[in-house]
Amino acid sequence: MLNGHFESAGASIEYGDAGFLFPVDELDATVLQYRDAQLAVDDVDGSDVIVVAPTSLATSYFLTQHALTAIPVDNLPAAVLTQLADELDRSLDTFELIQIGKWNSDSTNRSLAEFADA
Secondary structure (H helix, E strand, C coil): CECCCCCCCCEEEEHHHCHHHCCHHHCCCCCEECHHHHHHHHCCCHHHEEEEECCCHHHHHHHHHCCCEEEEHHHCCHHHHHHHHHHCCCCHHHCCEEEECCCECCCCCHHHHCCCCC
């Protein structure tokens, strides 16, 4: 089951157009990953999030394997903010986070659970 704001996001930017965000470790900004990113994404409304969306099977695989990452928009350098603003139709003032990647919740393996009571 997918978590995060992929369906409720206020905006999305295609992976191919978001090259200036990668690699995230080299950004001169606060970059939250793993559990910290989960907490940050949980704390904001979906309309305040920009998600990096896949454009192909390969980019979908990359984003699925990428650690969940949340980048506060207000911590991005001016050059990155300019590039981001060029890709979006809305003002950046309306967004709090950029979400890269997604995490999967634990779920019951229903195909094997059927045989547990047999």
